Amino acid sequence: MKRFTNIRILKSPTLQILNPSNPQPIVVRYTLNSMFATAADFSAFHLLADIAKTEIVTSTLGGNLFGAINSFLLLYFWVFKGAQEGKLSQKISKFAIGVILCTLCNMLFAGLFHYCFGWSIWNARIIAALGTWVLGYWYNKRITFRQHISA
Numbered sequence: 001m002k003r004f005t006n007i008r009i010l011k012s013p014t015l016q017i018l019n020p021s022n023p024q025p026i027v028v029r030y031t032l033n034s035m036f037a038t039a040a041d042f043s044a045f046h047l048l049a050d051i052a053k054t055e056i057v058t059s060t061l062g063g064n065l066f067g068a069i070n071s072f073l074l075l076y077f078w079v080f081k082g083a084q085e086g087k088l089s090q091k092i093s094k095f096a097i098g099v100i101l102c103t104l105c106n107m108l109f110a111g112l113f114h115y116c117f118g119w120s121i122w123n124a125r126i127i128a129a130l131g132t133w134v135l136g137y138w139y140n141k142r143i144t145f146r147q148h149i150s151a
Contacts, residue, residue, distance in 0.1 A: 029079040030137055041067025056114055056121050057107050064103040080145035091144055098139040102132045
């Protein structure tokens with residue numbers, strides 16, 4: 001019986017990014033984490049905005065919080081796994097501060113783009129999210145997990 005890892009598709013360059021034994025630059029892992037967290041965030045946003053019919057700011061807040069929980073778990077256990085020394089409670093506190101800052105930026109810019117410029121809620125939300133991604137990357141790498149920016 002062949003080992004599961006001998007299956008040809010698992011050796012593809014694309015899937016090797018997800019292989020924990022194949023170290024990737026932090027920015028690659030952070031980007032993948034962002035994609036997973038954004039999927040969780042936007043799923044919750046969709047449920048709140050399009051199905052529950054809540055206001056865009058409330059929907060943005062709910063989506064951000066749901067995505068943040070997923071994001072922290074991946075950041076802690078996968079992206080910055082080498083920076084796990086120190087108290088977990090301090091990392092959670094620093095991460096929460098970063099989430100609050102990025103959530104406020106997201107809400108501010110999504111609301112501004114939607115209400116002031118008349119953009120659709122999805123266009124406003126996507127552009128706001130892209131802008132705050134850079135802030136979140138810098139904050140988590142530099143403050144939450146205390147690594148110097150190199151990638």
